[in-house]
Amino acid sequence: MTTVQKIKEIEDEMNRTQKNKATSYHLGQLKAKLAKLRRELLGPQGGGGGGGGLGFDVARTGIATVGFVGFPSVGKSTLMSKLTGTHSEASEIDFTTLTTVPGTLKVHGAPIQILDLPGIIEGANDGRGRGRQVIAVARTCHLIFIVLDVLKPLGDKAIIEAELESFGIRLNKKPPAITVRKKDKGGIAITNTVPLTNIDQDEIKAVLSEYRINNADVAIRQPGATADDLVDVIEGNRVYIPALYVLNKIDAISIEELDLLYRIPNSVPVSSREWWNIDELIEMMWQTLNLVRVYTKPRGLAPDYNSPVVLRRGKCTVEDFCNAIHKEIAKQMKYAIVWGASAKHARGQKVGLEHVLEDEDVVHISKK
Numbered sequence: 001m002t003t004v005q006k007i008k009e010i011e012d013e014m015n016r017t018q019k020n021k022a023t024s025y026h027l028g029q030l031k032a033k034l035a036k037l038r039r040e041l042l043g044p045q046g047g048g049g050g051g052g053g054l055g056f057d058v059a060r061t062g063i064a065t066v067g068f069v070g071f072p073s074v075g076k077s078t079l080m081s082k083l084t085g086t087h088s089e090a091s092e093i094d095f096t097t098l099t100t101v102p103g104t105l106k107v108h109g110a111p112i113q114i115l116d117l118p119g120i121i122e123g124a125n126d127g128r129g130r131g132r133q134v135i136a137v138a139r140t141c142h143l144i145f146i147v148l149d150v151l152k153p154l155g156d157k158a159i160i161e162a163e164l165e166s167f168g169i170r171l172n173k174k175p176p177a178i179t180v181r182k183k184d185k186g187g188i189a190i191t192n193t194v195p196l197t198n199i200d201q202d203e204i205k206a207v208l209s210e211y212r213i214n215n216a217d218v219a220i221r222q223p224g225a226t227a228d229d230l231v232d233v234i235e236g237n238r239v240y241i242p243a244l245y246v247l248n249k250i251d252a253i254s255i256e257e258l259d260l261l262y263r264i265p266n267s268v269p270v271s272s273r274e275w276w277n278i279d280e281l282i283e284m285m286w287q288t289l290n291l292v293r294v295y296t297k298p299r300g301l302a303p304d305y306n307s308p309v310v311l312r313r314g315k316c317t318v319e320d321f322c323n324a325i326h327k328e329i330a331k332q333m334k335y336a337i338v339w340g341a342s343a344k345h346a347r348g349q350k351v352g353l354e355h356v357l358e359d360e361d362v363v364h365i366s367k368k
């Protein structure tokens with residue numbers, strides 16, 4: 001039996017099995033088995049060719065990268081060309097785009113790299129088409145635009161999400177608050193700071209045993225944690241990426257139909273062809289990327305509001321700011337003065353390299 005067949009068999013069995021006290025151990029085993037088979041499929045010996053994004057990846061520029069993922073001919077290239085001014089061939093023929101096409105869009109002074117990608121279809125993870133390579137590139141993006149055709153958005157949405165999921169991409173989700181600490185002896189000890197509503201002790205033990213973990217402290221702090229969350233923590237190679245659903249071609253539907261579409265969370269209806277609602281799309285992109293703009297203030301001069309230094313949240317200390325300008329500056333700095341949201345007072349605060357900056361802060365670096 002091939003790995004794909006084995007996966008299918010387990011999925012079928014899971015669908016047949018009702019979840020209750022008596023079956024939870026078995027279901028836990030099945031979920032762990034499924035995760036292991038999927039990993040096998042993606043590994044180098046997994047068959048099906050491709051993977052790793054080889055020949056598909058492009059040099060990263062700008063402060064953040066947004067990748068376009070979707071079925072063929074949903075309008076990815078039309079949108080990307082118009083957003084960035086970089087030509088990417090568009091036509092009514094499916095699979096027009098054959099490789100990654102990068103472009104740049106400046107938003108609020110920050111250069112954002114946009115990657116137009118080939119269309120993917122169901123079964124990308126078993127190596128059909130270029131799906132594997134496309135998704136390997138998507139795995140490395142800071143934001144994924146899932147582009148959907150408004151005439152068939154929901155079915156396509158479910159399929160694309162399942163494809164990305166099976167490659168270890170978790171959309172609009174935080175890493176589960178679960179820790180598994182292996183030990184040499186003592187068996188399995190489970191503690192939970194929240195009620196276990198979607199997983200029970202048997203299921204936890206089944207998953208651990210499937211991974212041959214016989215001694216470990218397991219701490220569950222995630223409300224509603226599931227066996228899949230536990231598997232994700234043990235597998236460890238998951239990526240957590242925000243996604244926006246771009247509902248394209250709204251010029252082809254009625255206002256009433258559009259009303260229904262607005263109920264899809266994290267979605268933006270647009271028309272790439274007519275250039276409708278693109279401002280909202282760009283604003284949502286900006287909000288979701290959650291970047292930090294910092295303005296430089298030279299001594300005795302007004303801050304330079306035209307060219308912010310753009311940093312990513314979690315990597316936005318004064319030291320990161322210095323390094324973004326020049327690698328020597330942090331060494332030469334005596335102290336910095338910060339004005340804005342991260343400063344304690346309006347007249348400015350004297351800070352060191354470890355100070356964490358906020359969006360739209362103004363910084364003056366005083367050298368030794």
Ligand SMILES: Nc1nc2c(ncn2[C@@H]2O[C@H](COP(=O)(O)OP(=O)(O)OP(=O)(O)O)[C@@H](O)[C@H]2O)c(=O)[nH]1
Pocket residue numbers: 070071072073074075076077078079089090091092093094095096097098117118119120248249250251252270271272273274
């Ligand atoms: N009505 C309408 N048609 C559009 C819109 N955007 C794109 N199209 C058309 O949809 C077709 C496919 O557009 P592409 O931009 O090539 O789509 P794609 O997703 O890049 O396709 P692949 O590269 O083949 O995956 C073209 O005929 C476009 O003119 C839109 O907003 N409204």
Ligand SMILES: [K+]
Pocket residue numbers: 072073074090091092093094095096097
């Ligand atoms: K096309």
Ligand SMILES: [Mg+2]
Pocket residue numbers: 076077078089090096097116117118119
């Ligand atoms: Mg295209």
